[in-house]
Amino acid sequence: MSKSLHRRQDAWTYAIVGGLVAAPLVVVHNLYTGLGSEFSLNGVFVGGLVAGFLATRGSGDADRAAAGAGVLGGVPALAWMLPDLFVVALGGDGSWWFTVAEAAVAVVFVGFVLIIAVVAGVLGGVVGKWLASVVRRRTATHG
Numbered sequence: 001m002s003k004s005l006h007r008r009q010d011a012w013t014y015a016i017v018g019g020l021v022a023a024p025l026v027v028v029h030n031l032y033t034g035l036g037s038e039f040s041l042n043g044v045f046v047g048g049l050v051a052g053f054l055a056t057r058g059s060g061d062a063d064r065a066a067a068g069a070g071v072l073g074g075v076p077a078l079a080w081m082l083p084d085l086f087v088v089a090l091g092g093d094g095s096w097w098f099t100v101a102e103a104a105v106a107v108v109f110v111g112f113v114l115i116i117a118v119v120a121g122v123l124g125g126v127v128g129k130w131l132a133s134v135v136r137r138r139t140a141t142h143g
Contacts, residue, residue, distance in 0.1 A: 010055065010061075011061040012065070018047040018051025019051075019068065019071070021050045021069075022073025023043070026040065026073055027043075029042060030076075030080055039081055041077060043073055044121050047069040047070070047121060048122060049131070050124075051068065051069035052127070053129070053132045054128075057132050066121045068121070077113065078117075
């Protein structure tokens with residue numbers, strides 16, 4: 001197996017770990033705060049931080065791991081919004097073309113939410129990479 005493929009597989013391993021951290025945080029935060037049809041991606045940032053930290057300390061690609069954690073952590077936030085989104089998009093009383101246009105806007109919105117989740121995960125991954133480098137320097141000087 002090539003080194004690039006091995007790094008990519010490691011990145012997805014760390015992305016799954018980060019996503020498993022992010023998803024419950026997103027759900028718990030939204031349930032605890034009672035945001036209703038709104039959502040928070042704070043948990044995605046934390047999941048990206050964990051994935052970026054672990055990937056930097058391990059042998060994975062930290063940016064790819066954090067982006068993957070963003071996607072996996074953003075799915076619960078997206079699921080949180082989908083019922084309200086479909087009620088608005090498909091519940092219109094307009095003509096057929098207006099309903100099609102609303103559905104198209106809903107699909108674009110879903111993509112937009114996933115892009116925002118990826119950005120939140122990557123920002124967390126940048127902080128995770130920085131934290132891993134700080135830990136590595138301190139371990140090297142004190143260890």
